[in-house]
Amino acid sequence: MELEFIQWLRAHAPDDPRAKLGLSDDAALLSFGDKTNIVVTTDLLTDGVDFELGKHEPKRVGRQALAANLSDLAAMAARPHSALISLALPRGGGANRGALELAIALYEGIEPLAVEYDVVIAGGDTNTYDGPLVLSVTAIGQITERGPLTRTGGKAGDWLLVTGALGGSILGHMLDFAPRVHEAMLLHERYELHAGIDISDGLALDASRLAKASRCGALLYTDRVPVSSAAIRLSELDRADDIEASALRHALSDGQDFELLIAAGPQTAATILQERPLECAITQVGELVAEPGLWQHSMQGQRKPLEEIGWRHA
C-alpha cells in the first residue's frame, strides 16, 4: 500500500527546492534561504506490526522508535540534532499498566539513546485513545560540509560494502541495534563515498533501491554476505532442511537490520576494507553494474537474476 501511495504522492506533490529527496531517500533535505544543511525524517511504529507490546518491553519499544529514525539520519551521513516524540497510548495503558506508566516506560528507553547520540528531545504530543500503541518520531539532523550521502550517486563498477552482519533481526536486534550514525559520519568524512542507504527492509531489496536510484543494477556476491548468528539460529528454529541456504535467505531478506550499505569506487572501497576504520565489521557484498536489475553469480560464474526479496510494507 505504502508504495502505491508514494507513487500517488510523487504524481501529486509539486517539486519544491525547499525540500528535496523526501519521497526518494531516507530523509528530506531542507533548504532555508541561504542554508541547506538540515535533514528531517520520520517513522511511525504501530503495535502488532513493528513490535508487540504483549511480548516486548515498552522500554525497548521506545528505544527502537528513536533508533530507527537515527538510522535514517545515518543513511544520509547526518549528525543527529533533535527529535520529536508523539504517542497515541491505549486508554488504560494495557498489561497492568496505566497510560502514564506506559508513556514513562517508553521514554525510559528513548532517553538513554538520545543522550548516547546527543539528540535533544525537542517536543512531542502525547494522547490517549481507544486503540493500540502508536509511536511517531521525527528526527532532525545536520549534514556536514561534505553534503548529504544519498541513494543516487552510485556508479557502475562501485563496490557495495555493508556494516555488521545481516538477518534474524526479529530475535532481538530489531529492538536493540545501534544505529550506524558514527560509522556513517566517519566513512563519509574520511572517504569519498558515492551512495548510501540503511538496510531497513533487507539487503536484496535495499541494494536494489540504491541501484535503481543510482540508475544502475546491483550484483550481490551471495557467498560473501555476512550472515548473522541470529539468522542461523532462526533457521535452526525454523528446522530448515538447509540451514546455510535458509540463513542466507534471512540475511538477504529480513527487515530491520539497520546496517549501512555503501557504494564507493573500487579503489576507495579497497582502502576502506584494508584500513578497517570502524569498530564493527565491514564487508564487500557486491558491486553496482550497468545493467538494471538485481543479480547474483550462478555456479558457472555467470550472472543470473536475484529476486528482490525483503520486507514489503503493507
Add this chain to the structure above:
Amino acid sequence: MELEFIQWLRAHAPDDPRAKLGLSDDAALLSFGDKTNIVVTTDLLTDGVDFELGKHEPKRVGRQALAANLSDLAAMAARPHSALISLALPRGGGANRGALELAIALYEGIEPLAVEYDVVIAGGDTNTYDGPLVLSVTAIGQITERGPLTRTGGKAGDWLLVTGALGGSILGHMLDFAPRVHEAMLLHERYELHAGIDISDGLALDASRLAKASRCGALLYTDRVPVSSAAIRLSELDRADDIEASALRHALSDGQDFELLIAAGPQTAATILQERPLECAITQVGELVAEPGLWQHSMQGQRKPLEEIGWRHA
C-alpha cells in the same frame, strides 16, 4: 494524563540550548550553530478523540491535522516552511474504502491547505495496522528577525486581544478553520507584541497558560468575549435555560477555536484596535494583572476568580 507526563518530562529531560520552549510553548525553537530561526511543532490526532471518521469526511480530517500544526506555528509568529505527514491507517480503510483510498482522501484535504500556506510536504511515513486512524503531523517554520512570539513575554497591565469569535467549534470550525498564520506574522511585524498563544483548549485555559508563563494573572472581561454564532447555536441545540450564559461558557471553554490570543502594552493594543489591520475581527477580552490566577469582574466591579474551564487532554 498528558499534563502529568509533561511534568515528568520536565523533571527528566535535560535543558539543552539546541532546543528551547518545546515543553512550555506552542513550538520548539531549534538552534543550529550560528543560526536560531527554525521552529518545529508536532500534533498527533486520533479517531474518536480529535475527529470521528464515521462522521467527518477524511478530506476535512486531513486538512484539520495540518491546520492544527500551522496554528501552532502562528502562535510563534513563524512562517510555515514544511511538514511531514505520518499515517497509521486501519487495515482495510473502513467505511467502504481501502487504506490507499483513505490515505489519498486525507491527502486531498492536506494538499490544498499546504499550497495555500506555502508549506512543502517534505516526507512522512504511511502504515496500515489493526487500529483506528492516527495522523501525526510535524510542521517546521522560520521565525522572522523579530524573533519568536512566545507565551512568556507578557507584563501586568498588558491588554489581551483575541482574533475572530469563540466557541462551538465542534459544529464545524474545528475542521475548517483558517490558521491565523498571516494575522500573527502581520501583527508581530507591525506592532510590538509581548506574548501570544493559539486558543486550542479554550480561552479561559489558554489565557491562564499565557498568564502563568508570563508570571502574571489574567483578568477576562467576560462581557466582551466575542461569542461565535456556533456557540449560540450549540446552546440552542443544548436547550440551555440561559442561551447567553451557555454560549459564553462555550466561548470560554470550548477547544479547537484556533484563534490567536495576544498580549501587548495598552498603547500598542489600543493602536491595533484602532487601526484594525486584520481582515478578521480583533477584540480586547481582558488584561494581564500582577496577581496570579484567572479573574473576572463581579457585578459590583470587583475581581472574582474565574474557573479555568477548557479542554483538558485525556
